[in-house]
Amino acid sequence: MKRNLFDLRPTQFAVGMVEVEKKIKKLQKLKEKELQEYLEAHPVPVVLCSDGQAHIIDHHHLVRACWEMGLDKVVTHVEADLSHLGKKEFWDEMHKRKWTHLYDQFGKGPHEYINLPLNVRGLADDLYRSLAWVIREEGAYDKTPLPFCEFHWADFLRKNLVVDRTEEGFAKATAAALKLARSEDARHLPGYKENKPKSDK
Numbered sequence: 001m002k003r004n005l006f007d008l009r010p011t012q013f014a015v016g017m018v019e020v021e022k023k024i025k026k027l028q029k030l031k032e033k034e035l036q037e038y039l040e041a042h043p044v045p046v047v048l049c050s051d052g053q054a055h056i057i058d059h060h061h062l063v064r065a066c067w068e069m070g071l072d073k074v075v076t077h078v079e080a081d082l083s084h085l086g087k088k089e090f091w092d093e094m095h096k097r098k099w100t101h102l103y104d105q106f107g108k109g110p111h112e113y114i115n116l117p118l119n120v121r122g123l124a125d126d127l128y129r130s131l132a133w134v135i136r137e138e139g140a141y142d143k144t145p146l147p148f149c150e151f152h153w154a155d156f157l158r159k160n161l162v163v164d165r166t167e168e169g170f171a172k173a174t175a176a177a178l179k180l181a182r183s184e185d186a187r188h189l190p191g192y193k194e195n196k197p198k199s200d201k
Contacts, residue, residue, distance in 0.1 A: 001075070002073045002074065002076070003044075003046070003054060003074065004072060004073055005066060005067050005072055005073065005074060006072075006118075006119045007053070008054055008055075008056050008063060008074075008076070008119060009049075009053050009054065009116065009117075009118065009119065010056055010116055010117050010120060010122070011055050011056060011057055011094065011099060011100040011101065012060060012100065012103075012123070012148070013103065013109075013111065013115075013117065013123070014103075014104060014123055014125065014126035015060050015061050015064055015123045015124075015125065015126065016061070016126055016128075016129035016130030016131075016132070016133050017125040017130060018131075018133065018170075019061050019130060019133045020061050020064050020068065023062060023065035024068055024069055027069060039066075039074055042062060043075045043077035044058070044059045044062065044063055044074050044075065044076045044077070045057050045059065045076070045078075045079040046076045046077070046078055046079060047078075047079055047080045047081075047082055047094065047099060048078060048080070048083045049090055050082075050083045050086065050087070050090065052083070054076060055094070055099075055100075057079060060120065060123065063120045064120045064123055067121065091113045098147040098148070100113065101148045102116075103151065104124065104126075105125060105126040105127075105129075106126075106158075107154070107155050128154040128155070128157050128158045128161075128163065129154040130170075131154065131157055131163060131170070131177055132153035132154040132177075133150055134174055135174060135181055136150065136153070136191070138174075138178060140177070140178050140181035140182065140193070141153065141190075142191035142193060144191045146190045146191075152189055153181075153189055153190075156185075156186060157177055157180070160185070161173055161177060161180065182194075
């Protein structure tokens with residue numbers, strides 16, 4: 001079903017705005033009918049709470065992109081109805097199922113769930129989350145079903161690289177991150193890809 005963007009509660013504090021901007025460019029190329037078909041094919045998974053609110057557990061970047069484009073509704077899918085639980089029990093279950101990421105754009109946390117943004121307008125920009133997404137798109141590591149996989153990579157990059165917010169600075173950081181992603185130091189991360197030597201022919 002379709003829900004108003006502002007009725008959807010985020011379960012994380014930040015997004016990578018580089019990814020959001022890429023999604024906006026992609027969606028803006030679609031005609032109105034194509035856009036609706038795309039949104040129907042990519043429903044936003046939500047979990048229902050006792051106060052009737054729907055909490056987003058994935059596709060935060062898509063929802064933020066839709067808001068930036070001026071859309072007021074998105075297609076949602078109810079992943080779970082936990083409305084029978086009290087507030088504490090609800091968030092305990094969300095944490096247990098790894099459906100929330102309570103760390104901010106600086107990698108600090110976990111923070112209290114009550115401090116989460118009311119809607120996607122309040123999501124902060126995590127530059128390292130953007131960097132993690134860009135190098136995944138470049139093939140530095142594999143996408144995995146592990147929740148918040150890119151945030152694990154973002155925290156790793158945050159500890160090992162300094163990113164200048166200029167375009168040139170981000171490009172330099174991307175080059176460094178691509179090398180770092182294939183290093184032994186990254187082996188513990190989800191989606192890590194071995195550096196395989198090229199065979200002689």
